[in-house]
Amino acid sequence: MTLLNVNQLYFAYGDRTIFDQVSFDLEPGQIMTILGPNGVGKSTLLSCLTNQLKEANGQININDRPLDSWTPKDLAQHMALVPQDYRSGAHLTVIDYLTTARAPYLGLGQVPNGKDEQLAIDVLEDLGIKQLLHRRLPTLSGGQMQLVAIARALVQDPELLILDEPMAALDLGRQRQVLKIVQQLAKRGVAIILTTHIPNQALLLNDQVGLLFPGGEFLAGHCQEIISSDRLEKLYHCPVKVVYVPELGRSICEMC
Known part of the structure; x- marks a missing residue:
């Protein structure tokens, strides 16, 4: 079930095309990682x-059902978004914020x-941040606030979780934790879209991927079919190499 x-999604700011002919399906339990350089329009795509x-x-x-036929309340029962670099000025405690x-x-x-x-407490425990339960939001670091968001x-x-560069403010240990949580949620049937500019995150998740190129071209499919050295070089305008690592049982991306 889709x-x-x-x-065929298209969006432009004036004469500048942000993306064109974006087409893909996402089923329950699938992960779509959208890759692209900074400023290419990944956040704009998520906003659409x-x-x-x-x-x-x-x-x-x-x-x-067409997206524009959903009321905000009904849509919120099916979809959740974590925006990039989320900040809240509210003086709520973490537990009060989560229950909203x-x-x-x-x-x-x-x-x-x-x-x-x-x-809310169970989710904090799963994320390993239960100690933040009674902290007030303004006292949190950027990385802590990202995990709380x-x-x-x-x-x-x-049913659908959308994450805009969810690991941008996190150290390597927290990045690994979030990636594992994403995989666990997918096993429970949650569909997930996340954006990143780091190809190795998409290769680790080993599921669907969308490449958003400067100029608006969009290419989607399974990461093993879509991610290649040539395409990543075109995407990031730098020499890169995708190599298979037997010890890991998967490919990784290296800068040359």
Whole structure:
């Protein structure tokens, strides 16, 4: 069953084409990693997929329904977004902030209950940051806030999780942790889209990939079919080499 269908999506700022003919399907449990250099338009593409930018031409369907037919509340029960470099000025504690993600499931006048709080605690524990439970958001570091933002999206319990460069502010250990969480969520049937400019993250996840080139060209498919040395050199304008490492059982990308 196709959860997300994107067909011939086009977006431009004036005469500048950001992307053209973006087409791909995403099923429950699949991971789509969108690769591209800084400033190419990856975040803009995610804004279109989450209905924040409505000016794109083309078709986006979620569960066979056009994206623009969903109310914000209904869409929030199916999709969660973690934007790049998320910052919040609110003076909420982490636990209070996380339980706000349950709002799409609450009726008028309802507030999160003990079950919602326990879900938030469980997510923090899974992410290894339960010690932040009662910290206030302004006291968190950039990396801690990024993990808390991911936790909030998980508390929302979406079918489709969209992450805009979720590991940009994280050290190597936390990056590995987030990648493992992404893989675990996919095994549970959550569909995931994430953006990055690091090819090795896509190769490690070993699933669907989309290459967004300067000028708007988009190429999608399985990473083993799409990622090659020639394409990465075209994408990043530098010499790179994709090599298979027997000890890892997969390919990696090296700069030459």
